Amino acid sequence: MTARWHSETDAPPPARVVLADDRLRADAAHRLISQGTALLWQGDYHGARQLLTALARRAEREARPPRSADPTTPGEAFRDQRRERARTAGLLGRLVVRLEADHALLLRRAPDVRQACREAYGPSDGPRVVALRELLGILGAWQWHERGVHVPALGARVHPHYGVFAPVRGEYVDLVARAPLPTAALGHGSAFDLGTGTGVLAAVLARRGVGRVLVTDANPRALVCALDNARRLGLTDRVRPAGTGLYPSGGRRAGLVVCNPPWLPAEPTSALEQGVYDPGGRMLHGFLGGLADRLAPGGEGWLILSDLAERLDLRSRADLRTAFAAAGLRVVGRLDTRPRHRRATEAAPRTDVRAVDPLRAARAAEVTSLWRLAPV
Known part of the structure; x- marks a missing residue:
């Protein structure tokens, strides 16, 4: 029995694999994955999910102490948290399952995963072995796609595709x-x-009366997703694709250029994280640097950006203002709002100190701004 290894995060194939089923206890499974051994699950599907939860609890209990000299600063707490999450993801990624050539999962009580896997992986080229954690993420993404996300500004739902960041904020x-x-x-x-991304902002602009909205995204999946949502919303005549470059090609100008870049200047570890992390602020600076030459007379650029990076000491407000000036831009207005997502509003846990999010204070104080920019 052979199958090709596949990982959406480009994790290397495990050096050693053993068969595992419902007879394997969580402590023994944790010892094996901690030694680098992958467990190819042959038992009950729900048993595998329960084992994954048990392994996550053990990984949390064994969380390594911070490597930073001063883990109390927001920036170092952020970096330590990302390192620990990467370590945990590596451990949990060693519980793996086999998908058949038609993407079927032949485990007892397993759901039909074929359609969700076709959406994520495309046409099959034979059996593959994947991390159970990755497969659960694919199933969750498919549910988001089918159910959609309600957008009050549209009075409708937007349907994210796999690998495209959902507009949940x-x-x-x-x-x-x-x-x-x-x-x-x-x-x-x-x-x-x-x-x-999903094209949600393009749809809002089209609904507000913008004549034509050209959309770009480095992720080809996102362009397909944006056009699918435009079709669902009856906006295909006003929302049009313009390629995978940052700006549309050909030097075209527009009366409005909107950019909602990833908010944190750090390296993403998966395709989905590209909606959150912008290495070195590459997209942010690319948008600012090209804006003045791409605006029609009287036009504006809208930068939608959270100040979370500033609160984590990853970027300063002075850095942002300096970038505006270097690009020949001035601020003509700004709108601010506070986040409504769960991490920003939930109460701090009272008992388990391991559950305390070291970034809670930064998230609770976060402000998201729309900067209205124009050439100097």
């Missing part, structure tokens, strides 16, 4: 829905939505 969408539109973008004017 609605406060940034609300900012785009209420910011005053430049006249240059209305009627026969146009807008660019850079890094469109």
Whole structure:
């Protein structure tokens, strides 16, 4: 029995694999994965999920002490947390399952995963072995796709595709829905939505009267997703794809250029994390550096950005203002909002100190802003 190893995070194949089923106890399984051995599950599907939960608890109990000299600073706490999460993900990724050539999962009481896997992996090229944790993520993404995310600003649902960041943080969408539109973008004017993702911002702009919205994204899946959502919303005549570059090719100008770059300047570890982490602020600086030359007369650039990076000491407000000035831009207005997501609003746990999020204070104080920019 052979199968090809596959990992969406480019994790290397395990050096050693043993068969495992419901007779394997969690402590023994934890010892094996801690030694680098992968467990190819042959038992009950729900038993595998329970084992994964038990392994996660053991990994949490064995969390390594911070490597930073001063783990109390927000930036070092952030880096330590990411290192620990990467270690835990590596351990849990060693509980693996086999998918058949048609993407079927032949475990007792397993759900039909074929359609979700086809969406994520595309046409099958034979049996493959994947981490159970990855497969559960694919199933969760498929449920998001089928159910959709309700967007109050649209009065409709947006359906994220696999590998495309879902617009679950609605406060940034609300900012785009209420910011005053430049006249240059209305009627026969146009807008660019850079890094469109699901196309939610493009749809909001089109609904507000922007003549045409050209969307770009480095992820081809996102362009397909944005066009699918435009079709669902009846906006295919106003939302059009413009390639995988940051700006549309050909030097075209627009009355409005919108960019909601990943908010944290750090390296992503998966395709989905590319919606959260922007290495070195590459997309942010690319947007700012090209903006002045891409605006039509009277046009504006809208930068939607959280200040979480500033609160984690990963970037300063002065850095941001300096980047504006270096790009020949001035601030003509700013709208602020507070996040409504669970991590920002939930109460701190009272008992288990291991569950305390070292970044809780930064998230609780976070502000998301829409910066209205124009050439100097």
